[in-house]
Amino acid sequence: MTAPVPPPTPVSPIAGAADFLVLEAISKGFPGVQALDGAGLGVRAGEIHGVVGENGAGKSTLIKVLAGIYRPDAGRILLDGAEIDAGSPDAVQAAGIRFIHQELNLVPHFTVAETIFLGQELSGPFGLRTGAMRRAAEAFLKDTLDTDIAGHRLIADLGIAERKLVQIARALIDGKARVVVFDEPTAPLSHTEIEHLFRAIDALARRGIAMIYVSHYLSEITRICHRVSVLRNGRNVGLVDPVGHDDADRLISLMVGRDIGDLYPKRNHAATTPWLTLTALSQPPHYADVDLEIRRGEIVGLAGLVGSGREELVDTITGLGRPTSGRIVVDGRPLRSGSTAAAADHGLAHVPRDRRNDGLVLAMNVADNINLASLEAVSTGGFVRRSAATTRAEQSAEALDIRPKTVTTAARLLSGGNQQKVVLARGLATGASLFVLDEPTIGVDVGAKAEIYALIEHLAAEGAAVLVSSSDPTELLGLCDRILVLVRGRIVAEVTPATTDLDRLVALTTGGEPAGGLAA
Amino acid sequence: MSAFIASLPTLGRQGLARHGFLAVVAVCFVGFAVANPSFVGGANLVNILSGAVIPLIVGLGMTLVVALGAIDLSVGIALDFGSAFAIVVLKDYGAAWYLAVLIGIAGGALIGLANAVLIVRLRISPFLATLGTFFIGGSLQRIFTHGGGPISYRRLPPEYYDIAVGEVFGIPIRILIAATLLIAYFLLLERSTFGKKIHAIGLQSRAARVAGLPVGRLVAIGFVLAGATAAVGGLVASANLRMFTPLAGNAYLMDAIAAVFIGASMHRDGRPNVLGTLTGVLFLSMVANGLNLMGLDFNLKDALSGLILVAALALSIIQHRRRT
Numbered sequence: 001m002t003a004p005v006p007p008p009t010p011v012s013p014i015a016g017a018a019d020f021l022v023l024e025a026i027s028k029g030f031p032g033v034q035a036l037d038g039a040g041l042g043v044r045a046g047e048i049h050g051v052v053g054e055n056g057a058g059k060s061t062l063i064k065v066l067a068g069i070y071r072p073d074a075g076r077i078l079l080d081g082a083e084i085d086a087g088s089p090d091a092v093q094a095a096g097i098r099f100i101h102q103e104l105n106l107v108p109h110f111t112v113a114e115t116i117f118l119g120q121e122l123s124g125p126f127g128l129r130t131g132a133m134r135r136a137a138e139a140f141l142k143d144t145l146d147t148d149i150a151g152h153r154l155i156a157d158l159g160i161a162e163r164k165l166v167q168i169a170r171a172l173i174d175g176k177a178r179v180v181v182f183d184e185p186t187a188p189l190s191h192t193e194i195e196h197l198f199r200a201i202d203a204l205a206r207r208g209i210a211m212i213y214v215s216h217y218l219s220e221i222t223r224i225c226h227r228v229s230v231l232r233n234g235r236n237v238g239l240v241d242p243v244g245h246d247d248a249d250r251l252i253s254l255m256v257g258r259d260i261g262d263l264y265p266k267r268n269h270a271a272t273t274p275w276l277t278l279t280a281l282s283q284p285p286h287y288a289d290v291d292l293e294i295r296r297g298e299i300v301g302l303a304g305l306v307g308s309g310r311e312e313l314v315d316t317i318t319g320l321g322r323p324t325s326g327r328i329v330v331d332g333r334p335l336r337s338g339s340t341a342a343a344a345d346h347g348l349a350h351v352p353r354d355r356r357n358d359g360l361v362l363a364m365n366v367a368d369n370i371n372l373a374s375l376e377a378v379s380t381g382g383f384v385r386r387s388a389a390t391t392r393a394e395q396s397a398e399a400l401d402i403r404p405k406t407v408t409t410a411a412r413l414l415s416g417g418n419q420q421k422v423v424l425a426r427g428l429a430t431g432a433s434l435f436v437l438d439e440p441t442i443g444v445d446v447g448a449k450a451e452i453y454a455l456i457e458h459l460a461a462e463g464a465a466v467l468v469s470s471s472d473p474t475e476l477l478g479l480c481d482r483i484l485v486l487v488r489g490r491i492v493a494e495v496t497p498a499t500t501d502l503d504r505l506v507a508l509t510t511g512g513e514p515a516g517g518l519a520a
Numbered sequence: 521m522s523a524f525i526a527s528l529p530t531l532g533r534q535g536l537a538r539h540g541f542l543a544v545v546a547v548c549f550v551g552f553a554v555a556n557p558s559f560v561g562g563a564n565l566v567n568i569l570s571g572a573v574i575p576l577i578v579g580l581g582m583t584l585v586v587a588l589g590a591i592d593l594s595v596g597i598a599l600d601f602g603s604a605f606a607i608v609v610l611k612d613y614g615a616a617w618y619l620a621v622l623i624g625i626a627g628g629a630l631i632g633l634a635n636a637v638l639i640v641r642l643r644i645s646p647f648l649a650t651l652g653t654f655f656i657g658g659s660l661q662r663i664f665t666h667g668g669g670p671i672s673y674r675r676l677p678p679e680y681y682d683i684a685v686g687e688v689f690g691i692p693i694r695i696l697i698a699a700t701l702l703i704a705y706f707l708l709l710e711r712s713t714f715g716k717k718i719h720a721i722g723l724q725s726r727a728a729r730v731a732g733l734p735v736g737r738l739v740a741i742g743f744v745l746a747g748a749t750a751a752v753g754g755l756v757a758s759a760n761l762r763m764f765t766p767l768a769g770n771a772y773l774m775d776a777i778a779a780v781f782i783g784a785s786m787h788r789d790g791r792p793n794v795l796g797t798l799t800g801v802l803f804l805s806m807v808a809n810g811l812n813l814m815g816l817d818f819n820l821k822d823a824l825s826g827l828i829l830v831a832a833l834a835l836s837i838i839q840h841r842r843r844t
Contacts, residue, residue: 349732359727363789382713384712430732
């Protein structure tokens with residue numbers, strides 16, 4: 001679709017300029033928590049300034065202070081040298097500071113133009129000037145965000161990336177934006193869509209807009225940001241200036257406050273008996289003729305781009321989907337396809353990629369979620385023994401270091417990493433012997449990542465068979481014994497981390513390396 | 521006013537919000553008592569409870585279905601089937617009273633099973649599936665009764681008649697039946713593993729499925745139980761009138777739905793729950809009874825009970841909002 005954004009030039013156009021937006025020594029406490037303790041931020045005009053930190057480091061509090069949602073206990077906010085009334089969303093808006101929130105919040109049956117002009121419609125003597133708004137919206141998308149989206153299209157018909165761009169256009173259409181804050185803008189986007197978004201962000205930078213970019217994805221941060229501020233425990237622990245492609249490790253060490261040579265656990269497991277066997281499993285047009293064997297005590301990786309059939313294959317194994325032909329056998333017993341309950345009976349635990357929709361019952365508390373798949377173990381005659389249920393959940397939360405420790409907390413209030421641990425705890429509680437983990441660390445911060453990796457290693461060491469499907473090749477290389485590469489629905493290669501480096505694995509997944517069996 | 525509310529201690533404010541609906545119930549209660557002192561007489565209070573029996577029984581099944589994240593528009597039909605099957609086997613086959621009870625319950629369960637097949641096997645949405653059952657079941661009753669005439673049977677076995685009119689230790693059996701079902705449903709929905717799974721499905725059915733719960737089977741069981749439970753209401757109704765009245769059950773549909781949602785609106789997380797449904801049913805029964813005693817025009821009564829309901833819910837929702 002597009003040429004990739006060129007990386008920031010070594011001598012940045014913004015180097016040496018004075019900070020346009022300054023957050024100075026901001027402190028903010030909540031009962032029991034000092035969320036920000038003298039944290040600061042300086043952003044230059046035309047700069048893309050990354051903000052990173054683990055969950056709880058104070059990123060979102062800092063952004064909410066800037067947005068005027070929280071009034072800081074101490075500190076001030078200066079824009080172009082003038083102090084802004086901190087704690088007033090209206091003053092912030094009037095000063096030209098705009099926020100692109102993670103959630104899209106767009107009305108599906110509005111058109112692009114209606115959405116962009118919502119609340120600031122153009123009107124003439126004959127009512128709304130629909131045509132003018134449409135043209136203005138299109139021109140704005142083209143000129144400012146370097147993108148072509150027709151103004152009459154419905155939001156519902158747009159891809160996620162286009163919606164994101166419409167959301168940005170809506171925040172900027174009044175032409176008064178001087179600072180734009182992006183909060184995890186790429187979370188729902190695919191690789192090509194991210195390129196599209198980056199092109200738009202780059203276009204904004206060239207217009208001299210100061211930008212703050214908050215993300216968990218360090219590869220994005222190192223790629224598009226000029227400088228990066230690192231927060232830990234509500235304080236600044238580093239400013240990386242300028243930031244380059246190979247700074248990810250440095251950022252991680254700053255974020256977690258230790259060296260992360262131990263992000264991936266030591267391998268301590270050994271493969272024993274064959275456990276999961278797929279034979280000629282096919283579901284055209286998604287995947288075909290997939291053969292796979294996983295033994296107990298083995299971690300097998302599944303690599304493949306979006307659209308490679310990886311998601312559909314995982315769904316078939318876990319009982320969410322059905323193959324058109326082929327067999328799934330667990331421990332010598334054929335698995336009835338298309339039933340998650342049958343899969344669970346065979347000892348399969350599924351950690352799905354869409355944690356919030358599929359992984360947890362968000363409105364239920366942590367204890368209920370942990371016990372949900374194995375209620376019989378904490379019940380007598382069909383009735384839940386509440387103290388037993390709570391005790392077991394507490395032990396589980398303790399063992400996996402789930403925070404907060406109180407298992408009566410609603411699951412929706414937990415951070416991504418802790419939610420993921422709850423899903424894993426639920427599988428552990430069933431005594432599962434086969435774990436299918438789909439994007440196990442998506443949207444999880446670095447510290448929790450290391451803990452989840454350690455847990456996966458522990459599962460294998462205890463004799464479980466583990467399948468890890470991931471779009472992060474580093475993760476697969478760090479974690480797995482073998483990695484199967486899926487390209488256009490076919491397994492084209494099986495590699496081991498010992499004999500494969502990152503570049504080769506990426507090349508294999510993109511089909512860039514000659515390999516047999518590519519025909520669809 | 522809002523400043524005043526805000527100045528109240530947190531506990532008091534929360535109590536007010538949680539129990540705003542109950543406050544309205546209390547006000548209505550006092551109002552009816554003032555309008556007609558016989559409203560608070562012992563005999564009339566038993567009347568209110570008796571009037572709540574069938575709506576409660578139907579409402580319990582509905583609570584289960586709504587907790588599953590679904591709706592059942594055919595509970596009235598299940599009630600009719602319960603009543604029809606029981607009366608027909610008593611009258612035409614001379615069945616023993618307990619067999620009639622079992623067969624009646626099976627008749628309601630049959631409606632639930634039909635719903636389950638439509639919803640789980642054919643994946644029709646619960647609203648449309650049960651609407652279909654509602655139409656088909658209603659039509660079948662008219663065909664079977666040659667146009668909707670009641671089937672009466674005066675010589676009911678006394679045990680069967682006692683379902684409606686009997687007493688044990690001075691407590692009407694119909695109230696005991698309702699109380700038993702109430703406790704059973706409370707244990708089922710709020711204390712059992714089945715209930716936990718039902719709530720998980722109702723909140724996020726896909727997550728429940730990923731967790732390995734047999735979602736289809738549980739939904740099917742839920743609808744069958746709701747149908748069977750409504751049929752118990754049909755047994756009470758048929759014993760009371762000593763006849764099967766076609767399409768009589770539909771009168772309870774809206775009350776059941778209203779009671780469940782009144783109950784859910786009172787719940788901390790807005791979930792359907794057994795005690796909430798009980799409160800909703802008692803409220804509706806009290807309002808109907810109170811308006812009756814005031815001797816109001818029959819045509820005006822529905823409008824007034826609707827107004828009271830809307831006002832009560834609006835008040836509790838406003839207070840709920842203020843709390844958050």
